[in-house]
Amino acid sequence: MQKFVNSTIYILALLIPLFFLPLAQNPTTTPKLTLFVVLLITVIVSIGIRLFTTHKIKFPADTLPIVLFALSIVVSLFFNPESRAEALVTKAPIYIGGALLAILVSALSETSRRKLLYTLILSSTLLAIYSIAQLTFIHSLASVPSYMASRAFSPVGSPLLALAIFLITTPPTLYLAYKSRSALFRLLFGLAGTIMIIASSAYISLMLKGQELELAVLPFRASWFLSLELLKNFKNSLFGIGLNNFPVLFTTAKPLFLNSTKLWNFIPAGAGSELLQIFITAGLLALITLLMVIVRTLKNLTLYEVEYRIFLVGNLLAFLFLPFSLVNAIFFFLALGLASPAKPSSTQTFSPLAARSIASIAIAISGFILYHQGKFALSEYYMFQASQAQAKADSQKIYDNHLSAIKFSPEISAYHLTYSRLNLTLAASLSQKTDLTEQDRTNITTLISQSVREAKYVTSLRPNYALGWQNLGNIYRELINVAQGADQYAINNYAQAVSLDPANPALRIDFGGLFYQLAASQGEDKKTERQALLTRAVQEFQTAIQLKPDYANAYYNLSKALESAGNIEGSFQAMQSAVTYLDPTSLDYATAVSELETLRTKLPKAPDTTQTPDIDESPAGDLTDPSPLPSPLPGGPIILPEESIDPTPPATSNP
Numbered sequence: 175m176q177k178f179v180n181s182t183i184y185i186l187a188l189l190i191p192l193f194f195l196p197l198a199q200n201p202t203t204t205p206k207l208t209l210f211v212v213l214l215i216t217v218i219v220s221i222g223i224r225l226f227t228t229h230k231i232k233f234p235a236d237t238l239p240i241v242l243f244a245l246s247i248v249v250s251l252f253f254n255p256e257s258r259a260e261a262l263v264t265k266a267p268i269y270i271g272g273a274l275l276a277i278l279v280s281a282l283s284e285t286s287r288r289k290l291l292y293t294l295i296l297s298s299t300l301l302a303i304y305s306i307a308q309l310t311f312i313h314s315l316a317s318v319p320s321y322m323a324s325r326a327f328s329p330v331g332s333p334l335l336a337l338a339i340f341l342i343t344t345p346p347t348l349y350l351a352y353k354s355r356s357a358l359f360r361l362l363f364g365l366a367g368t369i370m371i372i373a374s375s376a377y378i379s380l381m382l383k384g385q386e387l388e389l390a391v392l393p394f395r396a397s398w399f400l401s402l403e404l405l406k407n408f409k410n411s412l413f414g415i416g417l418n419n420f421p422v423l424f425t426t427a428k429p430l431f432l433n434s435t436k437l438w439n440f441i442p443a444g445a446g447s448e449l450l451q452i453f454i455t456a457g458l459l460a461l462i463t464l465l466m467v468i469v470r471t472l473k474n475l476t477l478y479e480v481e482y483r484i485f486l487v488g489n490l491l492a493f494l495f496l497p498f499s500l501v502n503a504i505f506f507f508l509a510l511g512l513a514s515p516a517k518p519s520s521t522q523t524f525s526p527l528a529a530r531s532i533a534s535i536a537i538a539i540s541g542f543i544l545y546h547q548g549k550f551a552l553s554e555y556y557m558f559q560a561s562q563a564q565a566k567a568d569s570q571k572i573y574d575n576h577l578s579a580i581k582f583s584p585e586i587s588a589y590h591l592t593y594s595r596l597n598l599t600l601a602a603s604l605s606q607k608t609d610l611t612e613q614d615r616t617n618i619t620t621l622i623s624q625s626v627r628e629a630k631y632v633t634s635l636r637p638n639y640a641l642g643w644q645n646l647g648n649i650y651r652e653l654i655n656v657a658q659g660a661d662q663y664a665i666n667n668y669a670q671a672v673s674l675d676p677a678n679p680a681l682r683i684d685f686g687g688l689f690y691q692l693a694a695s696q697g698e699d700k701k702t703e704r705q706a707l708l709t710r711a712v713q714e715f716q717t718a719i720q721l722k723p724d725y726a727n728a729y730y731n732l733s734k735a736l737e738s739a740g741n742i743e744g745s746f747q748a749m750q751s752a753v754t755y756l757d758p759t760s761l762d763y764a765t766a767v768s769e770l771e772t773l774r775t776k777l778p779k780a781p782d783t784t785q786t787p788d789i790d791e792s793p794a795g796d797l798t799d800p801s802p803l804p805s806p807l808p809g810g811p812i813i814l815p816e817e818s819i820d821p822t823p824p825a826t827s828n829p
Contacts, residue, residue: 179217180286183278186213187293187508191301191339191501194329196319199557202331206500207267208551214271215540217278222540226533230523234281236515239466244273246460247417253409254416257636259585263550265417267543268500269456272507276467279511287512291346291481294508298343299366302373304329305336309376325386331499333387337377338496340370342488342505346481353480390437391497396429397445397454403427404454414457420444423454425640425675433722439680441641448498448506471513478513486513553583557592569600587635591645594628597621598649605656622657625649640675643667644684651688654695661692679718679725683798686714690735708739726755730766730797737773746773752797762797 190206198204225231247269251258279290305328312318313325321327328336344367351363380387400423405411415423421441432438445451453461468490475483489509492502524532556579563571576593583589601621604614629649632642650657650664668685675681693707712735718728733748749770756763 178220179278180282180289182213182217183275183282183290184293186210186275186504187290188297190504191297192304192329196321197558198551198554199561200554201319201321201558202329203500204551204554207264208547210271210500210504211267211543211547214274215544218274218540219537222533222536225524225529225536229526229529230521232281233520233522234277234514235520236470237277237280239463239470240273240276240510243460243463243467244270246463247273247456250414250417250456250460253413254419256416256422256638257418257587258416259583260587261417263547263583265455267547268503269417269452269460272503275504276507276511276514279508280514282511287482290508291485291512294485294505295343295347295350295363295366298339298347299369301329301336302340302370305333305373306369306376309380325380330501333377333381334389334391334496335499335502337374337381338492338502339505340374340377342485342492344370344374345488346484349481349484390440392437392442392444392446393432393435394446394450394495396432397447397450399429400424400427400445401450401453410457412457412459414453414455414460417455419636419638420451420455421641422636422638422674425678426638428675428677430677430721433677433679434724438722439678444497446497447495448493448502451497467510471510474515475513477515482509482513485509549582550586553579553586553589556582557589569603572596573600585635587632587639587642590628590632590635591642594625594632594645594649597625597628598652601625602652622653626653638674640671640678640681643671643674644681647671647688648684654692664688677721679722679728682714682718682721683728683731686711686718686731686735689714690731690738693738705739708735711735712739724755726752726762726766727797729755733769733773742773742776743778746770746777749773756797765797 186209190210193206193209194202195205221231247266251261251266254261279287282290308322308327309325313323313327315323326333330336330339347363347370348367351360351367354360354363377387379385381389404415404423420443424441432440445454449461452464471486475486478486486509489506492498493506496502498506556575560572560575560579563575573596576589576596579589580586580593598621601618604618604621607614610618626646626649629642629646632639633646636642644667647664647667647670650660650667653660654664665688668681668688672678672681672685689707689711693704693711696704696707712732715728715732715735718725719732722728729748729752733745733752736742736748737745749766753763753766753770756766
């Protein structure tokens with residue numbers, strides 16, 4: 175039985191960094207996660223069967239801290255219901271499974287541990303060979319899928335994560351080449367180390383500023399700032415905000431300095447440090463228990479072989495300063511297991527009834543986990559099929575595959591969000607018919623109702639997620655002039671999104687654009703309402719400028735709103751600023767200069783133009799006018815079912 179467990183661990187270590195399948199929406203993460211869960215469940219079931227038949231089980235020594243870490247993840251899940259269902263099939267298996275993996279590795283003999291390290295080196299070397307091939311020629315092959323047609327593709331998820339694997343594994347590999355007495359082993363380890371160095375050098379050269387793979391990682395400073403924000407709430411600091419809820423804290427407490435960087439319109443999935451990621455999402459309990467494991471391991475550092483020490487230190491540095499994927503997390507927990515004290519395992523004997531009860535419960539839980547993980551994998555497969563159908567413009571298959579994905583995983587908010595947009599797109603397409611029949615109007619009403627219903631369901635699943643409210647606001651915005659009351663519902667939901675993402679200048683532009691277009695739609699008999707709406711638009715555009723002073727599109731939209739309000743001088747000054755922050759070689763620059771000259775002719779006198787803002791190295795260009803409101807449908811507006819258009823967002827609590 176121990177040989178089976180050992181073999182399963184070797185297979186996991188070999189395949190996980192390399193395994194990916196074009197059968198899921200995320201071809202690198204979902205297949206790896208499914209394989210990881212299946213292999214661990216196989217081990218648990220085999221141990222359960224042995225306990226059921228022999229009534230005995232072996233416990234590795236000193237496993238209490240890592241067990242407490244796994245339990246702290248369970249506690250965090252219990253106290254954070256928002257997106258819990260998503261966390262159970264994405265983040266939780268990584269942490270709980272990683273803890274189990276560390277325990278299993280700590281029970282290995284010295285010979286088995288060495289084989290495991292060699293397997294990790296082999297896997298990393300194969301990954302390096304593939305990475306070199308991806309960078310040199312695979313990305314340009316006409317036969318590869320679209321997601322592989324880029325140097326940025328890596329089987330581990332991203333070039334940075336692959337680079338981390340190489341930087342962690344290369345030092346112990348070179349040390350083994352140095353210390354090995356066998357000429358063959360020296361050659362093999364030296365060759366492996368050289369290949370990883372070449373792959374690392376290639377990635378590093380492409381990650382430098384201005385290069386193709388320039389890094390876009392949340393700075394440690396920002397992650398630290400968010401950690402301090404978390405401490406303001408006792409419950410969240412103790413249990414975290416939820417394993418999948420890092421974007422919620424980020425949008426709520428985003429550091430303003432990020433708006434002056436290239437990450438200004440970027441919502442990261444996690445922190446720039448795995449240590450801070452665990453603290454933010456799982457809380458102090460999880461962080462403290464994991465630090466207990468690390469401290470205990472470091473206390474015995476001198477007892478291990480040098481190659482294990484090097485491998486452990488590399489993983490700890492990555493844990494401190496880099497974000498983790500599934501592969502990096504597995505390497506980290508394997509390193510903890512490899513460097514754990516090699517003490518004899520204790521054997522616990524149970525009564526036949528107790529042994530069979532424990533084994534049955536363990537097997538039943540394993541089956542439950544496998545069932546839900548399988549449903550999630552199926553959902554990802556159907557979402558992949560939907561993307562394939564979208565490439566072929568097959569609306570029916572897109573629709574059917576979205577429905578299938580939601581059927582298997584009804585509590586994954588991302589599926590409902592994309593489904594809501596799909597329904598609206600189909601309704602908009604159908605409404606373009608010149609002669610709408612009564613059946614067409616019925617179908618449009620049904621699609622719009624489903625769009626609103628799905629968007630509202632996203633906000634019920636994740637009430638603190640700004641993107642869900644923004645999506646609902648966008649949908650209502652698209653229904654203005656089509657469905658009764660959509661304008662006020664759009665305003666209410668945009669306001670909720672802004673309250674949850676107050677430092678997002680792009681969201682302020684969208685919100686201000688809504689007011690601007692509503693003002694433009696007012697008749698001559700509603701001048702007061704029009705002026706009030708323009709005032710709100712100006713306020714939002716000015717807020718966007720305060721959040722990001724080099725935001726050319728904010729100045730451009732402000733200029734438009736001020737011009738509509740009759741403030742020509744203010745409009746001229748705003749357009750001057752827009753021109754300042756645009757790339758002089760862009761089409762946007764030519765457009766803005768032309769409009770600036772038009773405004774100049776409307777001025778009572780030329781203003782002083784000697785004071786202009788400093789030009790930023792990376793001007794935020796891409797000028798966009800506020801989107802026009804939809805045209806009314808023939809036959810009058812659609813009246814949606816009352817339950818679909820509740821204008822009052824439910825009360826939410828910020829983390």
